[in-house]
Amino acid sequence: MPDFSSASVAATLLVPGEHTLYSPQYVVTAGHVKGSSFGTTDISFGYKQNKYSVIEEHNHPSSMADIKTLRLNKLVTEVAPAIVSTSGAVNNAYNKNSIYTAFIDLVEVIKI
Structure with missing residues (x-):
């Protein structure tokens, strides 16, 4: 069974489930997912009681890429980040449609 624990279970000012923890302090989401300048965006993973505040946003430098990373105020300890x-990066492995039916390249986002 797939492990979706790295997906958000609650979020203020944002829709839960639209964010994926890929590092203990970083989240990836779509660039068009917007928070609000009127308050702090809080995200929860695993349990709604544990809240993490977004302290930085990094949009992909290309306007063609609808992806961004969010930095959290502290390390998430309740769940493991997505692998x-x-x-x-080896022999165009992601072009094998029989193995990878859908794919988003996070390499450029992680460099930001």
């Missing part, structure tokens, strides 16, 4: 595969 980021690196097999696509």
